[in-house]
Structure formats: C-alpha cells, structure tokens
Amino acid sequence: MNPLSLRGSRDAAWATLWRFLAGIVAALLWLLPAQAGTLGRAGMEKNFPPPLVVGERDDRIPVWPILKQEAGSYEVIAYAFESIDFARIPGFGGTAPNLLIALAPDGTFRDAKVITHHEPVFLEGLGSEPLFAFVEQYVGLSARQPIRVGRPNARAAGAAPATTVDGISMATASTRVINETMLTASLAVAREKLGFGAVNSGLRVEAKPDFEPLTLAELERRGWLKRWRVTPAEVDAAFAGTGLSDPDPGPADEAFADLAIAYLNVPTIGRTILGEAAYARLMREIGPGGHAVMVVSSGRWSPLPEDFVLGSVPDRLTLQQGGLTVNARDAAWERRDLAPDLPAGPWTILKIGDAAGFDPSAPWSLSVKVTRERGQIFPEKVAREIATEYRLPPDLFTREVPDAGPSWIDSWRARGVELGIIAAALALLVPVLSRQEALVARPQAFSLFRLGFLAFTLGFIGWYAQAQLSIVTLVGAARAAFHTGDFGFLLYDPPSLLIWAFVLVTLVIWGRGTFCGWLCPFGALQEFAAWLARPLRIRQITVPPRLDRALRQVKYVGLAAILGAAILGSPLADSLSEIEPFKTSITLYFVRSLPFVLYALGLIVLNLFVYKGFCRYLCPLGASLAVAGRLRLLDWIPRRAECGSPCQLCKVRCRYGAIAPSGRIDYPECFQCMDCVTIIHDPTQCVPQVLAAKRGKRAVLQPVAAE
Known part of the structure; x- marks a missing residue:
C-alpha cells in the first residue's frame, strides 16, 4: 500500500494564496474599467432611417416606437429596444450580450442585430460575422412561439423553420445564451406593449x-x-x-x-x-x-x-x-x-x-x-x-404550471450522450491513478492506456465535445462575482462544467497534475507533437535552473493581469486571454486568422525543444490550478530516504522539472505523468532498490516533505 501522509500545516499555502490575491490588485491599478453605453435617439435613427420615423421613447419602459406613414397617417410598425434593458443574461465571457430588437405589433421580429458581445469564441475566433448571421435568423419568426437552437443546418435537415434557428458549431453555449436573451427581452416588451408574453407565464x-x-x-x-x-x-x-x-x-x-x-x-x-x-x-x-x-x-x-x-x-x-x-x-x-x-x-x-x-x-x-x-x-x-x-x-x-425547468436544461438534455461518455472516462481514470502499484505490474499496458486516454482527451473531449477548459471561464466567473452576480452562464456548457467539477475535486487530492497531465486537450496535443522530436533527432533544451525558476513566474503574472482586468471590468481581459492557444488549436481547429495560427503552431514547435514550455511558463489556467493545488491534503507521490541523496534518477527523468535536487516533489509543477511513480516501484529501475537487492536488503518507502 502506498504511503500517503497528511500535511501537517497549510499555513504556508494560505500565505502564498493571500500574497497572490493581493498582487492581482496591486499589479493592475493602471487598468481602467470598461464603460458600457446604450443607444439613444441618434442610435435608433441610424438603425431605422427614413422613411421610417423613430417616435418618442416610452415614459415607462426603454422602448422606442418605430413609425411609418400609411394612407396619410403614421402607424407603429415595430417597437425597438435593447436587450440589455430587459435581460442581463451573462454570456460565456461573463458579460451579457446586447441586442437591438424590433418587435412588430403582431409579435414577429422585424429586425434583430448584435450591438455588443464578449463571447470568446467569436472574439478574434470565428469572428463576429457568424454571430450576426445567427441573430438575423430571428427576423420573421414570432415571439409568440418557443424558439429553440438546433444543430448547424437544422432547418435544412427538416427542423420546423418557424420555431428553430440553426446553431453554430463550436459555439453551442453562446448561441443558447443569445437565444434566451432574445426571447426573455422580447417577451418582457410584449407583455407591456403587445398584450402577450405571459401575464401568467407558463400557467x-x-x-x-x-x-x-x-x-x-x-x-x-x-x-x-x-x-x-x-x-x-x-x-x-x-x-x-x-x-x-x-x-x-x-x-x-x-x-x-x-x-x-x-x-x-x-x-x-x-x-x-x-x-x-x-x-x-x-x-x-x-x-x-x-x-x-x-x-x-x-x-x-x-x-x-x-x-x-x-x-x-x-x-x-x-x-x-x-x-x-x-x-x-x-x-x-x-x-x-x-x-x-x-x-x-x-x-x-x-x-x-x-x-x-x-x-x-x-x-x-x-x-x-x-x-x-x-x-x-x-x-x-x-x-x-x-x-x-x-x-x-x-x-x-x-x-x-408546467415545470419545464430553466433554459439551460436543454443544453444538458442535448448533450446527454457526451456527458455519459466523459463521466465514464473520468470514472475509469480515478482507479488507474489511485492504484499506483498496478502501474508497475504492467508498465507497457499503462503506457498504452496513457496514450489512449490522451488521444481521447484530444479527439473527444477537445475537438468533438469542445470541453477544453480555459482561463476564459475564470474571467467570466470574476466578472460575475464582482459585477453581475450571475453564474448561470456556466450551466450552458455541460461537458466543461463536468470536467471543472472533477478537476476541483482532484485538486484537493492530487493537485494540478490531473488536469494538466490527463484532461487538457492542448496538453495532449503537445505530448503527441513531442513524439516528432525523436525521429527528427531534435535534442531537448535544458533550461538553466535559475532561468527556469524565473520563467515559471511568468504564468502567475499573466494570471494576475487577466483576472485583474476582469475584476476591474476592463475588456482588456478578453485580449489578454489570447495568451492561451486553446481557442485557436482546439475550439476552432486552427481555422483562424494567420497571427493566431502562427502563435499556436509556434508553441507546438517550441514544445519540440522545451518540453511543454507553454504549460510550464505561460499557461494562466495552469497557474490558477497551481495556486489552488497548494491547498491539497495529500503528498501522494512515494519517496525514499535515498531520493535526492544520492539518487537523482527521478529528477533527471522528470521532463517537467517538478523534482528538486533534494528529491522533494514540487506539486504545483507536477503534471502527474506517473513516470517517477513507475520508477520508484520498479526494482529494475529504482537505484536504491537495485543496490539493496545486491546487498540482500529491501529499500523502504517513506514520506518526504514536498516543496
């Protein structure tokens, strides 16, 4: 049975955490909060030019009547309004989108446009054009009927065109938020101006x-x-x-x-x-x-x-x-x-x-x-x-009163199969990682299992289910905590939320490594790319220890900058989040503007020379997990008294540099590849075991304090 030791004290970890949080604010006082604006008469007249006439804004609710001359008199042909005044539903970036909606007296959408949004997948990703086209689908539909977001080309495949809009691949959560925003705001106006939209909604x-x-x-x-x-x-x-x-x-x-x-x-x-x-x-x-x-x-x-x-x-x-x-x-x-x-x-x-x-x-x-x-x-x-x-x-x-449940329920129902597959994979991963002695019994089988799981992480979790965790989620959470108070946007991406829940639990047990070493699609992509180094005979560069320690701090600076901008309400947080190549390589399959593609490919090439250089030095998400991982309860990697003195085999073999010369494990930098665990249990590799066997003795495992 593996020796596991409870940490005697977490005071040092708490002190580190508080210093880090204080540094977020102190390092970013130069950032200014974003200013939000709404359309006035001038903005409305620009969107509804002559021969249309913008009437006087309603004195009770922020709605503008749009008039057109008919038979010598002016008649109201639509009521125009901004969704932000009636439905502040945070998007996946933590900020509510703002739509310009014109609702005709019969309840049909006469016009629908995007004013502002902070949806990460559309910001320098797919570009805003697919989102604009998505919203334009509502023109001609009726707010009197429930409208759902289907799969891409759902209407061409036979979905009812009067009640379905085509979804966007890679933007499922964002389009569902836009749909709920559109309908919630429109029905609020319809109740006041058109006489429908649920005096007794759902009754x-x-x-x-x-x-x-x-x-x-x-x-x-x-x-x-x-x-x-x-x-x-x-x-x-x-x-x-x-x-x-x-x-x-x-x-x-x-x-x-x-x-x-x-x-x-x-x-x-x-x-x-x-x-x-x-x-x-x-x-x-x-x-x-x-x-x-x-x-x-x-x-x-x-x-x-x-x-x-x-x-x-x-x-x-x-x-x-x-x-x-x-x-x-x-x-x-x-x-x-x-x-x-x-x-x-x-x-x-x-x-x-x-x-x-x-x-x-x-x-x-x-x-x-x-x-x-x-x-x-x-x-x-x-x-x-x-x-x-x-x-x-x-x-x-x-x-x-039918209990249809909240709108995010549709997301969970639609992705039930994906959730089941991911949940089964996570359930399989737990016993594999916890039963360390089984790794030694069949090392080749474990190696094949690891490669297979990484392929599943990249192909299914990443490219298919679009469940790459990202710093963008933490940006949205920070905006929700300090500005909107609404964390509901998290519920629109069930696969990611399931993985987040698993990662938070394993942080307490194993630390950062479970996600970074097993469940990060971009991390898996880097591992597969690193295979090319051998046939290409590319020698890995050993970063000098002093420089290595300095470079590891860069990711914490990036994390502080991003979260600080989000807390202060600045849109700079979205731009700084682009330090992650996840959107380019995983969410958008490298189909993006050239600078972003070159950046992502550059990091993969860097990985050939400096193993997982992005993960170790630049990843803000990894930095956040490293900070939270300091609160873990267990030092779970077994050590021997000889580890570090005189044996340095595990340290030399650790490609992440997570083992100190003293033999101690630096858990915030550990990616849970399990190489050192395999070595220490293998009597043919572990030097203390080999020497003890020659002397007819047995090397004993014992706890060694972590870094």
Missing part, C-alpha cells in the same frame, strides 16, 4: 369537462353570461373635460350599447349558447390552451362597425387582465347555432392564443372604445374607453 388554465344543463336565463343569473348595458349618461361622463360631453342626442331610456359577454370554454356556457356540435368545433379550432370569448351587441352603437373584417382584431373591443392588454382576434365565425334568446345584433367570438398567458379563472375586463369628433374644418378625434369586469368561479377550472 395553463383549462375549463373542467363537467357539464350542467342550464338555461340562458340561469347562466345570466349566475353571471356566467354577463349582460352589460352602457347608458348615454355613462358615455357623456367618460368625455367629461374634453369639450365633447354634451348629452347624447338619443332617447334617455335607450341603451347606448347593450352587450352580452361569455367565456365559452366552460362546457356549461359554451354548449348552452352554441350547441354541442358547434361547441366541439370551436374547441378544435382554438386548440389546446386557447380561449374563446363571445361578445354579442344590441343597441344603437356597436363595437363591430359595418366595415369590420372577419379574422381581424376589433379596434373597439379590448380585453385586459392584470393591467395588461390580452391579444384577442376575431375567430372568423359566421353567426349560427346560437341560443335563440341572445341579442340579435352584431357579434364576435374573440380567440385568445396560448402564448397570451390568459387566466380565465381570474377576473378580467372588457372595454369598449367610443370615439367623438370636435371641430369642422380639421376635425379632431377623441377616444375614451369604458370597461366592465367579468369573472367566473375558480372551481370551474384546473390550473397547472
């Missing part, structure tokens, strides 16, 4: 199937069929103070309007009024989650003028609930099969879609709009609304 209220045979008079007596009589006096009172409140010229005892109002989904109401066959047809037409409200008019004024078009939105009738307008459209039914006792005037059945979030079990109101004119040469129209409340007993309905 499904359905009428119970129970039927009680009642007469029309009994429905009216219960208030389920509401008769609403609007008198001339009420209309005159509505126009008080406008100069148009003169008494109505009609007879005082005659109703200005006489309306009958009924919610038809309840079988007792709908079947009584329409008849069983017509009620069944109506329910089929409005579909699951839809609602139908009937309004029948008598009296000398009608809410349905003679030129009313079937299927349109009645201009004189408005449904409201919770202070918000509910979008209702005529169902285009002809008058037939109605109860004979209903008024004989104009009528409509208003259809309310499932997306409106309408709750028929709660009170709602119906208002009529009455218009009067003043002036003769240039008459001015003045409109006033008169409303009445309608309510039904809640026990006529069932209420259900």
